Amino acid sequence: MKRHQHRPETEAVRGAADLSKKNGPVSTPIYQTSTFEVTDNEQQLRATSTDMFYTRYGNPTHTVVEAAIAELEGTDQARLFASGMNAITTSILALLKSGDHIVAQRDIYGGSTKFFSQWLPKLGIETTFVDTTEYQQHARAIRPNTRLLYLESPTNPTLRVVDLRHLGGLAKKHNLIAFIDSTFGTPINQRPADLGIDLIMHSGTKYFSGHADLICGIVAGRRDLIQKIHETRTTLGGVMDPHAAWLLLRGMKTLAVRMQRHNENALRIARFLAEHPKVRRVHYPFLEDHPQRALAMEQMHGGGGVLSFEIDGSGEDARRLAEALRLFILAPSLGGVDSLVCIPVLTSHAMISTEHRKSMGVTDQMIRLSVGIENADDLIADLEQAFAAVGSAAQHAQVR
Ligand SMILES: Cc1ncc(COP(=O)(O)O)c(C=O)c1O
Numbered sequence: 001m002k003r004h005q006h007r008p009e010t011e012a013v014r015g016a017a018d019l020s021k022k023n024g025p026v027s028t029p030i031y032q033t034s035t036f037e038v039t040d041n042e043q044q045l046r047a048t049s050t051d052m053f054y055t056r057y058g059n060p061t062h063t064v065v066e067a068a069i070a071e072l073e074g075t076d077q078a079r080l081f082a083s084g085m086n087a088i089t090t091s092i093l094a095l096l097k098s099g100d101h102i103v104a105q106r107d108i109y110g111g112s113t114k115f116f117s118q119w120l121p122k123l124g125i126e127t128t129f130v131d132t133t134e135y136q137q138h139a140r141a142i143r144p145n146t147r148l149l150y151l152e153s154p155t156n157p158t159l160r161v162v163d164l165r166h167l168g169g170l171a172k173k174h175n176l177i178a179f180i181d182s183t184f185g186t187p188i189n190q191r192p193a194d195l196g197i198d199l200i201m202h203s204g205t206k207y208f209s210g211h212a213d214l215i216c217g218i219v220a221g222r223r224d225l226i227q228k229i230h231e232t233r234t235t236l237g238g239v240m241d242p243h244a245a246w247l248l249l250r251g252m253k254t255l256a257v258r259m260q261r262h263n264e265n266a267l268r269i270a271r272f273l274a275e276h277p278k279v280r281r282v283h284y285p286f287l288e289d290h291p292q293r294a295l296a297m298e299q300m301h302g303g304g305g306v307l308s309f310e311i312d313g314s315g316e317d318a319r320r321l322a323e324a325l326r327l328f329i330l331a332p333s334l335g336g337v338d339s340l341v342c343i344p345v346l347t348s349h350a351m352i353s354t355e356h357r358k359s360m361g362v363t364d365q366m367i368r369l370s371v372g373i374e375n376a377d378d379l380i381a382d383l384e385q386a387f388a389a390v391g392s393a394a395q396h397a398q399v400r
Contacts, residue, residue, distance in 0.1 A: 002074045008188050009256040015068030030246045031060045057234050061242045065249045069208075070220055072187045072252075073200050078220035079230055080245055084183065084203025085111050086238035087217025089119075091199065094232035095177060095225065096147050098124030103141045104150035105132040107158050107360035109181060109203075110349040116150070117352075129356075132160050133292065138167065142174050151197070152181040153190075154296075157308045157344040157368040158361050159283040161292040164299055168196025177225065183207070183335070188259040190300045198222055206335025207305070210251040210258050214244045258337065258373055262305030265379065266371040270307045272380050278387055280365070282309045306334050308344070308368040315364030317390065319343055322367055324386035327379055334370030339379055344368050 004011065036052040038044045051058030062080050069078040081087040096102070104116055106129045116127040130137035132155060149171045153162040164180065171178035179199045180192045186207045192200045202208055204216030219229055233239065240248070270284035285296035286303030296303065311318050322330055328339045332347040342348065349362050371379065
């Protein structure tokens, strides 16, 4: 954990800026180039370890964004990747080898589950999935060959919260790398490095970018770990395009203000849904009856912009409700300024087995909302009209 010089709102805007510099552009230049010219081969040799050699190895625009992210997370370094999945797969391949073992929470993003359960075994790397909030299970699953503790908090789409200080301590005790997918948290709502987590990953596609206009992955953490990950990234090749990296930096400048609005809007909508007669259960970390609310309030500054809920009805009813919404756009993904709605069994968790989904608590009746930054009253009115439309269609069908 590094000492923060400024508060998160300031770091999001001015992170990585040289505050003593008085000349030059205010907006970071885009080095839209694949390669860099040198004067002679002596310089060529020296260039290989810099960000002015070849863009698969690094690029000055990436360097600014990576430094800004490291500052915001309070870590030594950070790296950008072509996607969130690419950040996860490259990091795991960089740090683990055949014969190693991972302990992972049971409810995590479906793509990560698929990588751990279907791809890593081909390379001789085994994963034990444990109940997300039963920490005794995490401890019991650790073996002599365990190398990494894989966490996600809050979880997609069940919005469970795990005790990062406790699990960071467990990892340290057993000499494991503590790795978290902090996509739902963002560094505005939680800073895992301050709680003892070694590596922090984000799908930058979501809140960091904030406008549903690019795909990106982020890993931030200790220098020695990031160096290994960097070397693997240059081999596997999952880098971002410089222009997309610049868009990401632009998105980051409004991350703090966007998160504040996401937090407020999502809490209001969660409370509205919790009172609705057609809703069986609402999952949102800051909602009064969330099982880990006290922990969430202690380790997070806000509950984030994503919530899920289960309707009192069938999977078919859930699909109809999602289709009846007008302001909420029917699309996968999350974290942008526009509100989105999706059915997790058809999107984020479609690629894993029904049994695994059931064990996570992802049901056919579950609807996930990514609450944007629109006016919350308008969003609530949209939900009201959708419930009414679906209700009257059901009544009509009964009468016929
Ligand atoms: C929590 C979480 N982690 C990782 C990913 C993968 O990110 P990407 O789509 O940028 O590869 C996603 C994507 O939805 C996600 O929701």
